Amino acid sequence: MANLLEVKNIETYYDLVYAIRGASLAVEEGSITAILGNNGAGKSTILKTIMGQIEDQPDKGIIEFNGKPIQHIDTDKIVRKGIAYVPEGREIFDELTVHEHLLMGAYTRKDSEEIKQDIDQVFKYFPVLKNRTNQWAGTLSGGEQQMLAIGRALMLRPRLLLLDEPSLGLSPILVKEIFSIIQEINSKGTTILLVEQNANMALSISSTGLILENGRFVMKGKSKDLLEDKDVKEFYLGIKSETSAKGYQRWKRKKAWR
Amino acid sequence: MIDFIQMIVSGVAVGSTYALMGLAMVIIYKTSEVPNFAQGEMALITSYFAMMLLTQMNMSVYLAFFLSFVFAVVLGCFLEFAILRRAKEPNVLGMIVITIGIEMIILGFVSWKFGADQKTMPFPIGPYDSFIIGDIFISKLAVLTLVTALLFMIILYLFFKYSKLGLAMKATQQNSVAAQIIGIRTNRTLMMTWGISSLVGASAGLLISPTIMHPFMMWDPMLKGFAAAVMGGMTSLPGAVIAAYMLGIIENLFGGYVSIEFKTVVAFVIIVLVLCIKPSGLFSKHYIKKV
Ligand SMILES: Nc1ncnc2c1ncn2[C@@H]1O[C@H](COP(=O)(O)OP(=O)(O)OP(=O)(O)O)[C@@H](O)[C@H]1O
Ligand SMILES: [Mg+2]
Numbered sequence: 001m002a003n004l005l006e007v008k009n010i011e012t013y014y015d016l017v018y019a020i021r022g023a024s025l026a027v028e029e030g031s032i033t034a035i036l037g038n039n040g041a042g043k044s045t046i047l048k049t050i051m052g053q054i055e056d057q058p059d060k061g062i063i064e065f066n067g068k069p070i071q072h073i074d075t076d077k078i079v080r081k082g083i084a085y086v087p088e089g090r091e092i093f094d095e096l097t098v099h100e101h102l103l104m105g106a107y108t109r110k111d112s113e114e115i116k117q118d119i120d121q122v123f124k125y126f127p128v129l130k131n132r133t134n135q136w137a138g139t140l141s142g143g144e145q146q147m148l149a150i151g152r153a154l155m156l157r158p159r160l161l162l163l164d165e166p167s168l169g170l171s172p173i174l175v176k177e178i179f180s181i182i183q184e185i186n187s188k189g190t191t192i193l194l195v196e197q198n199a200n201m202a203l204s205i206s207s208t209g210l211i212l213e214n215g216r217f218v219m220k221g222k223s224k225d226l227l228e229d230k231d232v233k234e235f236y237l238g239i240k241s242e243t244s245a246k247g248y249q250r251w252k253r254k255k256a257w258r
Numbered sequence: 259m260i261d262f263i264q265m266i267v268s269g270v271a272v273g274s275t276y277a278l279m280g281l282a283m284v285i286i287y288k289t290s291e292v293p294n295f296a297q298g299e300m301a302l303i304t305s306y307f308a309m310m311l312l313t314q315m316n317m318s319v320y321l322a323f324f325l326s327f328v329f330a331v332v333l334g335c336f337l338e339f340a341i342l343r344r345a346k347e348p349n350v351l352g353m354i355v356i357t358i359g360i361e362m363i364i365l366g367f368v369s370w371k372f373g374a375d376q377k378t379m380p381f382p383i384g385p386y387d388s389f390i391i392g393d394i395f396i397s398k399l400a401v402l403t404l405v406t407a408l409l410f411m412i413i414l415y416l417f418f419k420y421s422k423l424g425l426a427m428k429a430t431q432q433n434s435v436a437a438q439i440i441g442i443r444t445n446r447t448l449m450m451t452w453g454i455s456s457l458v459g460a461s462a463g464l465l466i467s468p469t470i471m472h473p474f475m476m477w478d479p480m481l482k483g484f485a486a487a488v489m490g491g492m493t494s495l496p497g498a499v500i501a502a503y504m505l506g507i508i509e510n511l512f513g514g515y516v517s518i519e520f521k522t523v524v525a526f527v528i529i530v531l532v533l534c535i536k537p538s539g540l541f542s543k544h545y546i547k548k549v
Pocket of ligand 2: 043044045088164
């Protein structure tokens with residue numbers, strides 16, 4: 001299938017901090033693609049760059065959605081093209097209710113009948129939210145807020161969904177649940193680009209995996225191959241092998257992977 | 259007893275103008291988190307604009323007021339677009355200074371263009387037209403102001419609670435990053451807030467101008483409106499209105515029974531008390547961020 005999203009050799013700066021140093025990736029329509037990498041590798045920065053959230057960035061490179069360039073245009077226009085984004089750390093509205101969040105998630109849509117159906121669909125994915133319909137989002141638990149952030153993004157009916165560490169701070173059972181919901185969303189036709197620390201989970205639901213280090217992708221491949229890869233096993237899945245490979249050795253003590 | 263009732267009535271009358279100014283300030287504060295000290299002068303220049311249309315162009319009152327409201331909305335949008343949005347990496351203090359700057363500029367402009375003397379606004383209802391019930395005088399203008407204030411409060415309340423644009427305005431204020439990533443044009447939303455707020459403030463100006471019309475006419479209502487907004491918690495529309503009426507009534511009773519000289523100071527004594535006892539305002543219900 002064709003690529004829905006193509007990122008070609010982008011470079012991103014935060015003022016003088018050179019965060020993304022020439023990164024390319026392609027997300028095939030209908031797939032789940034996972035980006036893995038250490039803390040500070042630049043995973044979130046890539047998603048923020050795609051969403052146009054960093055002023056005047058990318059400094060270099062092209063981002064194409066559905067064959068058309070989307071770099072250097074306003075975030076709201078990118079959203080209108082059909083890209084939804086669940087940022088790191090939820091970013092909810094403390095003093096809007098759960099119901100208002102879902103309405104706002106459909107802000108760019110006009111089909112009110114179908115919006116109602118989609119709200120019901122979100123409640124089917126996340127039944128806990130239904131009991132909290134009229135509660136302020138700021139008073140939800142962290143996990144509930146994460147579900148709300150995903151639900152709000154789904155209300156766009158996006159073609160592409162960007163997820164930044166959806167499993168962060170969730171209990172192991174909930175992590176499993178969220179990942180199975182992500183799979184279900186994908187099976188209904190939404191393409192997904194997933195950033196994760198939970199490499200095992202991410203690789204097991206995705207078709208393609210990319211590994212980011214210091215603002216560059218150092219490895220790309222089919223997820224099932226990456227799961228078997230010796231280096232990935234050692235540094236990202238926490239499975240020890242006797243002989244450790246080349247330069248990765250120095251990362252050993254720093255690894256933060258489950 | 260008659261005196262007492264008359265004082266209450268006058269208190270409600272003046273409270274209505276405070277309420278309108280308070281509402282206007284709350285709207286901007288809700289979305290921009292800036293107390294807009296130019297609010298009074300924005301209403302001032304709109305009132306002078308209306309007077310100009312009425313006296314120099316001999317327009318009908320309806321048309322003149324309609325155009326003035328349009329002027330007010332455009333003015334609000336323009337100030338946000340041309341000045342406040344240009345502030346790089348704004349902080350609240352900087353924004354306050356900017357609004358005070360705008361205030362000074364408009365005040366200077368109005369004094370220069372129209373002169374600092376008392377003017378008369380040719381308004382169909384004069385300042386002395388009254389209903390007389392028993393021995394109580396109720397000015398028609400006061401009734402109109404009261405109705406306007408309550409109407410604006412109800413409309414705005416419904417607007418922020420149920421309309422899409424109103425929700426988007428609240429969302430933008432609470433988290434502008436989150437607002438952008440669901441497709442809200444946050445800049446435009448902010449601009450519209452300034453337009454709406456300017457409209458509400460201008461209605462206060464237009465209703466005050468038949469009674470008092472000189473470049474400083476909005477100072478007292480603006481400061482009292484601000485006081486009411488603070489008392490009401492700065493983000494609560496009904497809170498600001500209730501506080502405005504409380505201020506108007508307390509002020510009048512104080513002026514009648516205690517000391518007329520210190521009448522206007524009462525408002526600020528009340529603010530200080532409120533800020534000491536319940537700094538989040540009398541009527542605010544806020545979610546306290548978990549840290
Ligand atoms: N607003 C910012 N200003 C300056 N530097 C930043 C900013 N945000 C991120 N950085 C830097 O850019 C680099 C990449 O950060 P990023 O948040 O993309 O990492 P990440 O891979 O998402 O990490 P994590 O797994 O911890 O979320 C880091 O070195 C970080 O310090
Ligand atoms: Mg991150």
